[in-house]
Amino acid sequence: MQISNAKYYKDKDEIICITCTLNGKNSAIPLDPANADYQAIQEWAKIKGNKIEDAD
Amino acid sequence: MTKAAELAKMGEVLTNSQIGGRRNIAYNGAMQISQRSTSETGLGATTGYHTVDRFVLNMGNTAGRLTMSQESITDLSGFAKAVKLDCTTADTSIASNERLLFVQRFEGQDLQQIKKGTSDAEKVTVSFYVKGNANATYTLELADEDNSRFVAQEFSVTSSWTRVVKTFVADTTGKFDNDNAHSMSLNIWLHAGSDFTGGTFTSNTVHTTANQRVGDNQTSFYDSTDRTFFITGIQMEVGSVATPFENRSFGEELALCQRYFKRMTAGANTRITSTARADNTTRARFTVHHNIKMRSTPTVEEVNLDLQGQDLSAISTVGSSDLNDVIVTRSSGTHSGGDVLEVHQLSNTATLDFNSEL
Numbered sequence: 124m125q126i127s128n129a130k131y132y133k134d135k136d137e138i139i140c141i142t143c144t145l146n147g148k149n150s151a152i153p154l155d156p157a158n159a160d161y162q163a164i165q166e167w168a169k170i171k172g173n174k175i176e177d178a179d
Numbered sequence: 180m181t182k183a184a185e186l187a188k189m190g191e192v193l194t195n196s197q198i199g200g201r202r203n204i205a206y207n208g209a210m211q212i213s214q215r216s217t218s219e220t221g222l223g224a225t226t227g228y229h230t231v232d233r234f235v236l237n238m239g240n241t242a243g244r245l246t247m248s249q250e251s252i253t254d255l256s257g258f259a260k261a262v263k264l265d266c267t268t269a270d271t272s273i274a275s276n277e278r279l280l281f282v283q284r285f286e287g288q289d290l291q292q293i294k295k296g297t298s299d300a301e302k303v304t305v306s307f308y309v310k311g312n313a314n315a316t317y318t319l320e321l322a323d324e325d326n327s328r329f330v331a332q333e334f335s336v337t338s339s340w341t342r343v344v345k346t347f348v349a350d351t352t353g354k355f356d357n358d359n360a361h362s363m364s365l366n367i368w369l370h371a372g373s374d375f376t377g378g379t380f381t382s383n384t385v386h387t388t389a390n391q392r393v394g395d396n397q398t399s400f401y402d403s404t405d406r407t408f409f410i411t412g413i414q415m416e417v418g419s420v421a422t423p424f425e426n427r428s429f430g431e432e433l434a435l436c437q438r439y440f441k442r443m444t445a446g447a448n449t450r451i452t453s454t455a456r457a458d459n460t461t462r463a464r465f466t467v468h469h470n471i472k473m474r475s476t477p478t479v480e481e482v483n484l485d486l487q488g489q490d491l492s493a494i495s496t497v498g499s500s501d502l503n504d505v506i507v508t509r510s511s512g513t514h515s516g517g518d519v520l521e522v523h524q525l526s527n528t529a530t531l532d533f534n535s536e537l
C-alpha cells in the first residue's frame with residue numbers, strides 16, 4: 124500500500140477522517156478501527172519519517 | 180460426484196440438520212464479479228485486491244511480476260470465467276521472505292458453523308478447478324488468523340482442468356472470534372522463501388510454525404515466464420465431502436461482494452449525483468446509502484471525478500457501514516453555499532469506490 128499526503132480532516136470542528144493519496148487515488152480513510160486502511164495507516168505512521176499531519 | 184458420494188453427503192447433511200441453505204462459504208468462487216478491473220499488469224511488489232472481487236494477492240519481497248486477469252473460458256463445462264495469473268518476470272533467486280499467495284479472507288462471524296476450537300469442531304472441505312502451462316505442485320492452506328494456527332495440503336496442477344478436493348482435519352483448539360474482523364484466510368501458496376518452506380511440512384496437520392506452512396514439493400510460480408495458473412469454482416464447505424459447485428446468480432454474488440467493495444462509475448452522460456449541496460465556493464457534500472451493509476465504515480476513493488466541471492482536489496467522508504456523507508473539494512469555484520451541484524466525470528470515466536475489505 125502506497126500512502127502519501129496523509130492529513131486529518133476536520134468538519135464542523137470535529138475530526139472525521141484521514142485524507143490521503145492511497146495507491147495514487149484521492150482517498151478518505153474513516154476513523155474506524157475495523158477498517159483495514161485505518162489499521163494500515165496507523166502502522167505506516169509508526170515508521171520514522173511518516174506522519175499524519177494535523178487538521179487545518 | 181458418484182452416487183455413493185452423493186448418498187454419503189446426504190447422510191451427512193441429515194445428521195448435521197443442514198438440509199437447506201448455502202453450502203459454499205467462499206465468495207465469488209466462479210470468478211464472475213470483477214468490479215475493480217478485468218486485467219492488471221506488473222503485479223508483485225505489494226499486496227492488494229486487483230481484479231476479481233474478494234481475492235487478494237498477498238505478495239512481497241520478490242522481483243517476480245505477473246499479470247492477473249479475469250478470463251472468459253469455454254473449456255470447462257459449467258463455468259464461464261476463471262482467474263489467470265501469468266508470470267511476466269521470473270525470479271529464480273528466492274530470498275527467505277519472498278511470497279506469493281492467492282487468498283480469500285473471511286470474517287469470524289461467517290465461520291461459526293465450523294465450531295472451531297470446540298470438541299464438536301467440523302472438518303472443512305475445499306474444492307476448485309485448476310490448470311496451468313505445465314505440471315506444478317502448490318500448497319492449499321487454511322490459516323486461523325485469530326490463533327495463528329495453520330493447516331495445509333499440497334495439490335497438483337496439469338495443463339488440463341482438474342478438480343482439486345481437499346478435506347482438512349477438524350481443529351478443536353482456538354475459536355474464531357464472532358465478529359466482523361479477519362479470522363481466517365484460504366491461501367493458495369504459489370511462491371515462497373525459506374521463511375515458509377524451511378521446516379518439515381506435515382500434510383493436513385494443524386501447527387503454529389511459520390517455516391512449515393508450505394509443502395516440500397512446492398513449485399515456484401516465478402520459475403519461468405512460461406508459467407500460468409488458472410483457477411475457478413472455489414468452494415469451501417463444512418464436512419468431509421465436496422458437493423457439486425454451488426452456482427449463484429450474478430446479482431446474488433455481486434451483493435455478497437458489495438459488503439466489502441462497491442464501485443460507482445460515472446460516464447459521459449451519467450452522474451454520481453446531481454444534488455451535491457455546496458458548503459461554500461469550493462466544497463460540497465452528498466450522501467451515498469449502501470444497500471448492502473458494509474463490513475466496516477468504508478474508505479472512500481475517487482478517480483477523475485469533478486465538481487460542477489472542476490477537478491477534485493480532495494475527498495473526505497464521515498459515515499458508517501450503512502451510509503457515507505461524501506465531502507468533495509475543488510481548488511476554486513463561483514458557487515455559493517446552498518447551491519446544488521453535479522458530481523460527474525472530468526474527462527474520462529470516473530469512479531467512486533467504497534472499500535471495507537479485510
